[in-house]
Amino acid sequence: MKKQLKVLAIGAGWRGSNSRSLFSGFTKLGCDIRVIETDGYFYNYTIPERLYMKVRKLPFKAKFQKFNKTIERTIDSYQPDILFVVKGLWVTEEIIQYAKSKGITTIHFHPDFLFDDRYHTSQILDKAILAYDIVVTAKTTEVEKYKQFGCQYVHFMKYAYDPDIHHPIKLTNQEIPIFKTDVAFVGRMELPRADALNEIAEANYDLKVWGTKWDKIPKSYKLNRFCEGRPIFCEEMAKVFQGAKVSVGFLTTLSTEQHTARTFEIPACGGFFLGTRTAEHMDIFKQGVEADFFSSKEELVEKVAFYTRNEDMRSKIAQKGYDKVIKMDATYESRVKEILVFSEIELSNGVLLR
Template structure:
């Protein structure tokens, strides 16, 4: 009889997060999964806590210690085969070593940039990352940087979509009023993104912009009237992609990013994906057939003008893009299978899980 893999998963537990979808991927593959959510320990900081973190570079000691002690105690009681940590900013090196001494395979996935975006790392993670048996990244440019930093086993994994969340939906009459638009964007504000979208706003397109930091754009931007003032998740995000004629997929300027989760989420909702032109994007989707791409603000404006006027072509491309992500099986379940394959972790009853 095959042994059921036991996975202790540590990360954000809210529905729609990369981590939660990955944890569900383990479950769908037949693993027994126990989750320690970081949500309850971190992220909802008071002003005093934020000041403390700014000076000490770690959360309050009581939270920090309780969090790591919880992981330690769960390791002892649950005895997992795998410790899978997503964005382990506050998981200490000592905890990783504690797990490894008990024969547990340790894996870390960082959904953001560890090296090029210092906002998404910590001194704790900088030290602990070297102790993991395996690290996973969805950022092409990070692979070699992990290796140069000293990480032994680095696995590149493309982002994915969650079929339980990202799928075509039927909009009600009220939802059409709330979500139908010419152009939509879901993501955080970065100045180049704001400038490009403001150019479209000046052309009197109907826009809807969802995400964080958009209150920071210049007050004189036309774009201000199109910012929804909040992030959007799960089924609501699917409705955004379904309701927009064009869903724009910007990439961050923090590094040479090649694709993001939106690359798969938008087509999975049968939305029309107009993304930044990169080698990976062009490898995934045939330009003008399954999606389309732009390389400048001027080209973005040209493509928006063209596709908002050509309903039949736009619908055909959106359908082809949807069919492509289904064919690719670009799901989190499939990504987890890739992680397990890379780590040579097989559900065959082996007492010791061995990395290549």
């Protein structure tokens, strides 16, 4: 008897999150998927909750227990084949072991750093991670660290773009003043990023910076004039990349990062990608043909100067970058296929072949 693959997914459910895009990938493959969203449990903490977490390193006990009990009850009622957890800061080891006792394959994907960025982990996750059957990471440097920590089956996969969100969008006349600019950056503030972008601001380029923590940069920075003061997501982000002559792709300084989701999202939106020079970036795109790269803030400013003046070359590179990510099928659906292959789960139109 044919059996549709059933997936119980745990993670953020807001549109534009890589967790939701991964969950959508399962759906597009024909799987039966049920999602327990973490948004309602663990976002928008009250001040008392924040103080409690700072001391106890846990959310309020009632909320934490309710969350894990919901997972347990859903395992019993839904009887999934896979428990797929994205980030899972508050999913306990006991829940993972309970799922495994039911014959469920447990898979964990962390979109951030588990070992080098302690903001994106928890004592609960540190303990639970060893219980998962399979661990998936998009960070090359994390693979060996997971194995040294004791995780036996670790799969590296690249980030992706979501074609339902990341695609070229023609700006309206009303949108052009909002999104049209020489240079754009979307992401969290880190001081090296602020220093580099301030050099661009000082060189008198039109600049738009979207994201969080940009109110923390030095007050003396000219860059302050160009910070939009909010994060941006989904189609609005696509419009940012469409409207900018150059979209900068910084990597974090918290660890040795090689590429990010922006690596694929910017070209998929038809934007010109100017990213940090790494081995992975140069393996994905031909330098000066499908994207371009920089290794210092001086080189970044030089490349900005060159490409803002050379529209024809910039447009050709952006088009070839777009063609490349389409040809690569660098989508979340494709990444889910990779995970299933690594897990030795064979599917055809969502139906298990074994």
